[in-house]
Amino acid sequence: MTKFDHPAEVPSTSRRSRIDLASMREHLQDARGPRFWRSLDELAETEEFQELLHREFPEMGVELPGGVSRRRFVQLMSASLALGGLTACTRQPLEKIVPYAQQPESLVPGRPLYFATSMTLGGVASGLLAESHMGRPTKVEGNPEHPASLGATDLFAQASVLSLYDPDRSQVITNLNRIRSWSAFVEDTRRETLASTRLRLLTGTVTSPSVAAIAQQVLSEHPQARWHQYDAVTRENVVAGAEMAFGEVVATRYDFARADVVVALDADFLTTGPGAVRYARDFMSRRRAPVDHPEMNRLYAVESMPTATGTVADHRLPLRPSQLAGFAAALAAEVGLPDAVAPAGADVGGQGEWLRAAARDLQAHRGSSAVVAGDYAPAEVHALAHAINGHLENIGRTVIHTAPLEAMPGDQTASLASLVDDMAAGEVDILVMLQCNPVYDAPVDLDFTTVLRQVGRRIHLGLYRNETSEHCHWHIPAAHYLESWDDARAHDGTISLTQPLIEPLYDGKTVAEVLSVFTEEGSRSAHGLLRSYWQGVLGESGFETRWRKALHDGFIADSALPPTGVTPGTEAAAETTALIAGTDQIPDGVDLAFRPDPTIYDGRFSNNGWLQECPKPLTKLTWDNAALVSPVSRTPRWSR
Amino acid sequence: MSQIFKPSTNTLARVSMFGAIFFLAILAWVLVTLNRSSLATRQGIVLQQPVPFSHDHHVAGLGISCLYCHTTVEESSFAGIPPSATCMNCHKLIWNESPMLEPVRESYRTGRPIEWTRVHDLPDFVYFDHSIHVAKGIGCASCHGRVDQMPLMYQAESLQMEWCLECHRAPEMFIRPRTEIYNMEWVSTDQETEGARLIADYRVQSKLSCSVCHR
Numbered sequence: 001m002t003k004f005d006h007p008a009e010v011p012s013t014s015r016r017s018r019i020d021l022a023s024m025r026e027h028l029q030d031a032r033g034p035r036f037w038r039s040l041d042e043l044a045e046t047e048e049f050q051e052l053l054h055r056e057f058p059e060m061g062v063e064l065p066g067g068v069s070r071r072r073f074v075q076l077m078s079a080s081l082a083l084g085g086l087t088a089c090t091r092q093p094l095e096k097i098v099p100y101a102q103q104p105e106s107l108v109p110g111r112p113l114y115f116a117t118s119m120t121l122g123g124v125a126s127g128l129l130a131e132s133h134m135g136r137p138t139k140v141e142g143n144p145e146h147p148a149s150l151g152a153t154d155l156f157a158q159a160s161v162l163s164l165y166d167p168d169r170s171q172v173i174t175n176l177n178r179i180r181s182w183s184a185f186v187e188d189t190r191r192e193t194l195a196s197t198r199l200r201l202l203t204g205t206v207t208s209p210s211v212a213a214i215a216q217q218v219l220s221e222h223p224q225a226r227w228h229q230y231d232a233v234t235r236e237n238v239v240a241g242a243e244m245a246f247g248e249v250v251a252t253r254y255d256f257a258r259a260d261v262v263v264a265l266d267a268d269f270l271t272t273g274p275g276a277v278r279y280a281r282d283f284m285s286r287r288r289a290p291v292d293h294p295e296m297n298r299l300y301a302v303e304s305m306p307t308a309t310g311t312v313a314d315h316r317l318p319l320r321p322s323q324l325a326g327f328a329a330a331l332a333a334e335v336g337l338p339d340a341v342a343p344a345g346a347d348v349g350g351q352g353e354w355l356r357a358a359a360r361d362l363q364a365h366r367g368s369s370a371v372v373a374g375d376y377a378p379a380e381v382h383a384l385a386h387a388i389n390g391h392l393e394n395i396g397r398t399v400i401h402t403a404p405l406e407a408m409p410g411d412q413t414a415s416l417a418s419l420v421d422d423m424a425a426g427e428v429d430i431l432v433m434l435q436c437n438p439v440y441d442a443p444v445d446l447d448f449t450t451v452l453r454q455v456g457r458r459i460h461l462g463l464y465r466n467e468t469s470e471h472c473h474w475h476i477p478a479a480h481y482l483e484s485w486d487d488a489r490a491h492d493g494t495i496s497l498t499q500p501l502i503e504p505l506y507d508g509k510t511v512a513e514v515l516s517v518f519t520e521e522g523s524r525s526a527h528g529l530l531r532s533y534w535q536g537v538l539g540e541s542g543f544e545t546r547w548r549k550a551l552h553d554g555f556i557a558d559s560a561l562p563p564t565g566v567t568p569g570t571e572a573a574a575e576t577t578a579l580i581a582g583t584d585q586i587p588d589g590v591d592l593a594f595r596p597d598p599t600i601y602d603g604r605f606s607n608n609g610w611l612q613e614c615p616k617p618l619t620k621l622t623w624d625n626a627a628l629v630s631p632v633s634r635t636p637r638w639s640r
Numbered sequence: 641m642s643q644i645f646k647p648s649t650n651t652l653a654r655v656s657m658f659g660a661i662f663f664l665a666i667l668a669w670v671l672v673t674l675n676r677s678s679l680a681t682r683q684g685i686v687l688q689q690p691v692p693f694s695h696d697h698h699v700a701g702l703g704i705s706c707l708y709c710h711t712t713v714e715e716s717s718f719a720g721i722p723p724s725a726t727c728m729n730c731h732k733l734i735w736n737e738s739p740m741l742e743p744v745r746e747s748y749r750t751g752r753p754i755e756w757t758r759v760h761d762l763p764d765f766v767y768f769d770h771s772i773h774v775a776k777g778i779g780c781a782s783c784h785g786r787v788d789q790m791p792l793m794y795q796a797e798s799l800q801m802e803w804c805l806e807c808h809r810a811p812e813m814f815i816r817p818r819t820e821i822y823n824m825e826w827v828s829t830d831q832e833t834e835g836a837r838l839i840a841d842y843r844v845q846s847k848l849s850c851s852v853c854h855r
Contacts, residue, residue, distance in 0.1 A: 091680060094687070095758040099721040101751045110718035 003131050016291035061496040084165035084335075109134065116207065116554025117144050118488065118496035119157050119481045121601070122231055123205030124274035124405060125488035125496035127554050128157055137161055137482050137501035139577060142277065143554045152277045155599060159610040163463070164505070168607055170465045170477040182507065185474060192457060192520055198429045199225035200419060202457075203403045203511060204436050205235070206405055207489040208534040211512050212407035216441075229408055230416040232441035232602040235273075235375050239409045241382020242401075245390075245568040245575065249409045250401040252386070252627030253492050256282035259370045259398040261361045263300045263331070265381055266324055266636045267374035268307040270623075271617065274405075275491030300358040304326060304593055305628065308617045317354050318630075321593045324377055326585045327355065328384040329577040331371075339574035343581035362392060370398040376595065380576050387573030395567065402561035403438070405489045416442060423451040430457040434511045434520075435478055439467040441602055461514050462606065485526040486510055487534075493561030496529075499551055590633070597625060681798045687757045690743045692792060699824065700788040706822045717769040721756060724748045757795050760784070764765055767855045776844050777815045781824050782807070788824040804853070811846040813834050 107113060107610050113132045118125040119140075127146020131139040141603055142149035163169075172179045175188070194198065199222045206212055206229060219225050242250045254269070256262065258280055267273075268282045286297035301313035304321040319327060326343045334355060335344035362369045369392055373385040389399045416438070422428050431452070442448035452458065452471050460472040469475040483505065486498035510526040517523050535543055550556045591601075599611040606612070612623045619628065678684050698704050707713065712720035724747040731741055747754045762768055774784075780787065785796025797803055807814045812835030820826040829832055838844075 092761060092763060095761050097756045097758050098753045099756070100725075101727045101747045103723040108716045109720050110712065110714050110716035305719040335698050569644050 009485070042326075064251065082247075093426060112138070115501055116146075116497075116552065117482070117497060117501065118146070118490075118498050118499075118554060119160055120207070120233070120234055120486075120488045121154075121156055122274070123207045123488065125207070125494075126153065126277060126500075127490065127494075127496050128153060129554070130161075130482060130501050132501050136501060137164065145553055146490070146496065146555055147492055147494050147560065148275055148496070150276050150278060150281050152281060154271075154277055155611065157612060159280045159605070159614075160480075161482070162191065162610050163608050164482050164502075165604070166607055167479075169463055169506060170469070170475065173477065173507075174465075174475045175496050180474075182476075182509070182523075185476065186517050188474075189517050190522065191461070193222075193305075193430065195222055196224060197222055198422075198427055199518065200428045200431045200480055201225065201227045201429065202416075202419065202433065202438060203227070203434045203437055203513070204231045205228050205229055205412070207405045207407060208487050208512075209407070209489075209495065209537070210487050210530050211515070213533055214512050214515045214519065214529060215407075218515055221520055222518070226419070226422075227408065228415045228419045229406075229410075229542040230412045230436065230438060230442070233596040234410045234412045236413060237377060238375055238382055239404070239406075240379035240411065242374065242379075244379055244383035244572060245386035246401075246566045248566070248568070249404045250564060250566055251367060251404045251493070253400050253402065254279060254282075254372060255398050255400065256370070257285055258368060259283075259286075259297060260295060261300075261365045261369040263297050263358050263362060263369070263371045264302065264309055264313070265328055265371065265385060266303050266319075266321070266377045267301075267372040268303070269310045269372050269374075270312065271307065271598070273375050273410055278491065282569075283525075298361060300354075300361070304591070305595060311618070315354065315358070315428055317351055319351070321591045322587050323585060325380050325384075325580045326583075327351070328373075328381045329580040330360055331387050332384050332391075332573065332577055333389055335391060337361050337573060337577075338570050340577040341574070341581045342577070343583075343585050362388070365392075367393045367397050370394055376593070380580060383576055384573055386568040387570060390568040392571070396563060396565075400563050401566050402493055402564055405491070405493055405561070408466075408570050413443065416448075417446060420446045420448060420451050423455055426454060429454045430459065432459045432461075432514065433454045433468055433472070434461045434514060435463075437462065437466050437468045437604070439471055459514075461509060461511065463508075467475070477506045478506045479504045479510050479526070483508060484510045485530045486512070487530060489561075490555070493559065494548075495556040495559040497554060497556070499548055504591045522639045559584065568617055600625070650818055662718055676798065676800070681795070681800060683795050683798050686792045686794045687759060689757055691791070692753055694791045695787045695793060695794060696789055696791045706787075713770045717767075717771065719770045724754055737816060750794050759795055760799065766853050768853065775818075776808075776811075777818055777821070777838055778811075779816050779821045779823065779826065781826070782814050782816075786824055805848070808846050808848055811844055812839050815839060815842070815844065818842075818854050 087519075111618055114129050115132060116127065117130050118127050118391040120126075125148065127143035127149040128144045129141050130137045131141070134267075138161065140153065140161050142152040142157075144151035149378045160263075173182060173185055174180060175185070182330055199218070201215060201218065203211075203215075206215070214228050238252070242248075242252065250594055253275060262283070268276075270276060272281060283297065283299075298315075299313045300315045300317070301310045302317045302319050302324065303310045304319055304324065310316045329340065330342040362371070371385045371392075371394075373382045389395055395401065419428075420442075423431070438448050439452065449471060458472040459470045459474040459476070461470060461476045461478050463478045464482065465475060479500075480499045481498050483503065484500055488496055490496050490497070511527045512529045513523070516529060531547070534550075536545065538556075539547055546556075598616045599614045600606050615622050619626065674680060680853040699706070709717040709726055711722070712718060716785045724744055727741075728748045731738075731744060735741055736745075745755055746752070783797060787793070787796075788798075813831060815835050815838045816826060816828065817838065
């Protein structure tokens, strides 16, 4: 272990010219009109930057790397150009034209067709329109009719088509690294699985009603079976916060088109999390030419890390993650939540005036404001945000509460921990891990890998052969969403259907298909499972018409979850503020915040070159993952 | 010591100097000619096909329109090769036991497509769109030749870039009324004046920039 408390090992910072706000202001003082710079160093015109610039783009520089004369260079280049031209001296090979035997209706060769489908991330669906050329999906855009998209997508959907054609995807079913067939897996599994089997299912977050139904069927047929859900990017704080505020689990969504004042508590709601695409559209509609709304909206963003949402905020306040709860409590007290206690010492670094201004603005816009807590903010912050929204009469207007989207909302980390306990106690016969990678992303303290080896039969379904499949007896290649029949709920609960654009390239299976192996009826196709589930829900009469319309649209019309009339208890909120007030508001040490990568997410997209190549917001990092430290903290205290 | 070079060397030197020039010129000529020959372009060469389909018989003999099979020529970049089902529209009833048509029947039965050898094959770095050419008054025969006189299909033109440019530089010499697009026998009586009028009527903007075809 390297220790960082020894000054000799720390690179000297004294030689570096100091960049401070004062010198920046000086440089910008006489600037008129727009001016652009690549880094703060460039703006400050430091010597180091000038030197770097000269090395990168030498002025009047005609240096060539050592030993190659200009004549030799021209010789080599012209020879290679001439040789390159020789490749054209071949005869064009004969090609085949393969028309259809029976041409499908409405297909025009040379013209694309578009199909509505949906992709899930963290279990929540976004509506897409996939472009298909002669049966091959080539491009993904948003579905203009889907409420979570309105024609736009996030970057994960844009890049997903590259993952479909990824040659590194897992291509065969293996048992102990030997290639096996699907029927061999089905036979082997059914022979070993009895009703008394202590079966454990581990999936990511599931919002799909049909997958939940088949999982419930497995659970009811195997009384000793349990179902665990775990995502490294978990929203369990959101669930816990809702439980604190309402006494039950409710989902929260926002209508930013109706919000005049928004206070974001470490919430990057414009770019990350469920519904971000829709939220960005709604929020920005209030910043365009004010035809319907005489006033532009106003955004106050409190954040512990620079985000895209912070960059559009009218007022931005950087805050340590550990101070966020104190800030939320102070805000609750300031807007007049009954009996709320503002913690002493919350007014650090002059944020008191900022807080009071935000609170005044919130109070002036009762019923047309929203306080948004980020997915990774502590549960108390969520509970207080709910209480403030309730106090300001925003609930039902800008903030809408519905039944939960998830089939099994709850504390995912605790669920995984109980699974690990069972595995360590030898109480698990079969562990089925579906579309997840716990060996890679389970908390280190649980030591998942060691206890995993104590399970008698380990089965893994995934797009890639990954860290988890290394430790499994059976590995089954998963179907990409562009190859699957599936369904999931969007951020507002709308049932979004996934339909395949292409036959599975590597005979991949969906979560539902693998689950069906463990049921009485045995292995069934994803299409059959999905259709029969919805036939049961929608009813026989007129089903065909409704089903075809839903597939055409990409979602089942009017299936958004209706608002539930819940109100947050003010007493519980007051208690929460009192609890927060009792804690130290300026804790010692360093705050460490883990965030999903803006382009690689929890690591599942690390093999997608488009996403690796896409610069991350603000840092512009590509192909990299850095620990971000503020410029103030980067200077060790002893040399400040 | 006698002289190394005899007087005849002078002649030899002159001959070899001119000879070298001629040799290089002939080499260049041979290369250019080979490149334009049907060895490279496959112009006029009949390729082996799974079924010996005769355009002569179907178009000239029976009077079937081009559009009956090449259905998408007016709306897509690709003119379309008919599915086996189109053939069977007629051949269910006529010549339905001909051994020559067995591949078609087999394809129709099994759903396995017929693999035709491509006759008109532009290089992959060239973009070509049938629909715009048809819409602006370029007939089938202008590029594909008298298909109605081809018992077996072959490429009538070189399909080389100089051949494309011939028309793109002077479309008025090749344009025809839209009503005559699928008429194989159409010949203009006064191409130059008629062509200029059609260019104006159809608002033809014949493009010569590189990126039109080399996108």
